Amino acid sequence: MHSCTRFQRRRSPKKARNGRLRQGLIDKLRATHHFHRVMSDAIDSLLSGDNTSTLVTRLRDAGLRPTRQRLALAALLLDGQHRHVSADSLTRDVLATGEQMALGTVYNTLNQFTEAGLLRRVTVHNEHSVFDTNTDHHHHFYDAENDQLFDIPAGLVQLAGLPDAPDGHSIDAVNVLIHISPETN
Numbered sequence: 001m002h003s004c005t006r007f008q009r010r011r012s013p014k015k016a017r018n019g020r021l022r023q024g025l026i027d028k029l030r031a032t033h034h035f036h037r038v039m040s041d042a043i044d045s046l047l048s049g050d051n052t053s054t055l056v057t058r059l060r061d062a063g064l065r066p067t068r069q070r071l072a073l074a075a076l077l078l079d080g081q082h083r084h085v086s087a088d089s090l091t092r093d094v095l096a097t098g099e100q101m102a103l104g105t106v107y108n109t110l111n112q113f114t115e116a117g118l119l120r121r122v123t124v125h126n127e128h129s130v131f132d133t134n135t136d137h138h139h140h141f142y143d144a145e146n147d148q149l150f151d152i153p154a155g156l157v158q159l160a161g162l163p164d165a166p167d168g169h170s171i172d173a174v175n176v177l178i179h180i181s182p183e184t185n
Helices: 028-048 051-063 068-077 087-096 104-117
Strands: 122-123 128-130 138-143 148-153 177-180
Touching: 051 068, 051 148, 068 104, 068 148, 087 104, 104 128
Parallel strands: 138 177
Antiparallel strands: 122 128, 138 148
16 A cells, blocks of 8 residues: 555655756846836736736737736837847846746747747857847847847848749848957957
């Protein structure tokens, strides 16, 4: 006979879901103050039900269910200001406000927003993506030393020509990422 009844089963301790944050800071100085202010306001607004109808409508129109966490991140990211964030930097900022949100939840939400056309993913290198709140066509400078992206308006990049796409394919977009480094004297 077992020492535990079916109502008294022993549970093993849960493993922590959040690992060490890996990606660098993107626009950290510019975004942090704004994030803390907006996130606090967003959570307060969500709890009181004020001024969320626009975000709820925008998420629903994009085919997304307006959960509390999606609304909180949407309040920050979809406010009309253009900035670049990584999943890690956004998670750190969420946790700094006292809200609890797992890195996986933030990353999944960023991917869902991107698939819905609300954000744009910029792949800096194979293991590092940054999410851009400016979905208009434009290009970027990337400073790897400071892990920072800078927007370049699309009209400022001139391409002399493009090769033909392989048979059965067409070119959808051309995205230019110019790697830069700080000048040394």
